[in-house]
Amino acid sequence: MSENIKVLVTGASGTLGSAVTPRLVKQGYAVRPMTRSARDGWVTADLRTGEGLDEAVRDVDVIVHLASSPGRPRQTDVEGTRLLLAAARKVGVGHVLYVSINGIDRVPYAYYRAKLDTEEVVRASGVPYTILRAAQFHDFAETMLSMLGKAGPVLVDPAWKLQPVAVEDVADRIAELIARPAAGETTEYAGPQVLTFDELARTWLAARGKRRPIWRLSFPGKMSRAMRAGGQTTDATPAGTRTWRGYLAEKY
Numbered sequence: 439m440s441e442n443i444k445v446l447v448t449g450a451s452g453t454l455g456s457a458v459t460p461r462l463v464k465q466g467y468a469v470r471p472m473t474r475s476a477r478d479g480w481v482t483a484d485l486r487t488g489e490g491l492d493e494a495v496r497d498v499d500v501i502v503h504l505a506s507s508p509g510r511p512r513q514t515d516v517e518g519t520r521l522l523l524a525a526a527r528k529v530g531v532g533h534v535l536y537v538s539i540n541g542i543d544r545v546p547y548a549y550y551r552a553k554l555d556t557e558e559v560v561r562a563s564g565v566p567y568t569i570l571r572a573a574q575f576h577d578f579a580e581t582m583l584s585m586l587g588k589a590g591p592v593l594v595d596p597a598w599k600l601q602p603v604a605v606e607d608v609a610d611r612i613a614e615l616i617a618r619p620a621a622g623e624t625t626e627y628a629g630p631q632v633l634t635f636d637e638l639a640r641t642w643l644a645a646r647g648k649r650r651p652i653w654r655l656s657f658p659g660k661m662s663r664a665m666r667a668g669g670q671t672t673d674a675t676p677a678g679t680r681t682w683r684g685y686l687a688e689k690y
């Protein structure tokens with residue numbers, strides 16, 4: 439049934455896009471992956487300039503919108519989404535699924551403010567929508583730990599909380615949501631466990647056989663307070679099933 443459904447995937451080359459694209463192809467969708475660089479079988483378009491977007495949305499039924507640029511979120515995420523969805527509305531795209539981030543309304547952070555504004559662009563676009571706010575991916579939690587450990591010891595606020603999720607689980611959830619009509623809803627989606635940064639750092643170092651020290655400090659500021667209060671966590675259901683420890687065991 440999904441054979442005749444054409445899906446444009448923006449951000450198809452990214453971490454989540456690399457899991458979503460093969461998943462949808464396997465389910466029989468006619469997938470059109472989008473990138474800024476020329477690639478065989480992909481459509482080339484740039485959200486920042488708008489170049490290529492009319493071609494990208496032509497004959498498309500569903501858009502899975504994953505492209506994002508944390509370094510330039512105003513131009514790429516907010517204004518780029520406005521351009522993408524104006525083009526989509528013109529040709530009558532039936533459903534846009536936008537992937538946002540869990541807790542962006544609870545944790546004060548510049549990129550998150552841009553994601554909130556992008557959500558508003560999606561809601562006002564006139565294209566039927568679903569917004570999925572996903573928690574931090576396992577590999578992103580690792581990136582955060584690497585940054586906190588740059589100087590040698592891993593410097594953490596031990597009470598910061600995350601509920602990391604597997605990209606494979608997010609990809610499954612996206613596939614479920616696009617199989618239904620657009621809900622006009624915003625839902626959260628996270629992994630099966632809430633973990634403190636103390637637990638994340640300990641399990642991460644142990645999985646890699648590292649004996650580096652963990653330095654624990656209560657980080658100052660509003661963002662930190664929100665992270666300690668569980669601003670990035672959710673009790674929304676369903677949740678992912680793949681655990682952080684499972685991810686580490688598979689990788690190391």
Ligand SMILES: NC(=O)c1ccc[n+]([C@@H]2O[C@H](COP(=O)([O-])OP(=O)(O)OC[C@H]3O[C@@H](n4cnc5c(N)ncnc54)[C@H](OP(=O)(O)O)[C@@H]3O)[C@@H](O)[C@H]2O)c1
Nearest residue numbers: 449451452453454473474484485486505506572574575578
């Ligand atoms: N990482 C996380 O932990 C996490 C958690 C929750 C939600 N999210 C959200 O999930 C989505 C995907 O995240 P990700 O980590 O998979 O992203 P990523 O790996 O950083 O990939 C970003 C993608 O955006 C595309 N892109 C960047 N600028 C663009 C532009 N001007 N025009 C068109 N495409 C552009 C890139 O495509 P090319 O370079 O091929 O052009 C790339 O495929 C994002 O919206 C992010 O906010 C991420």
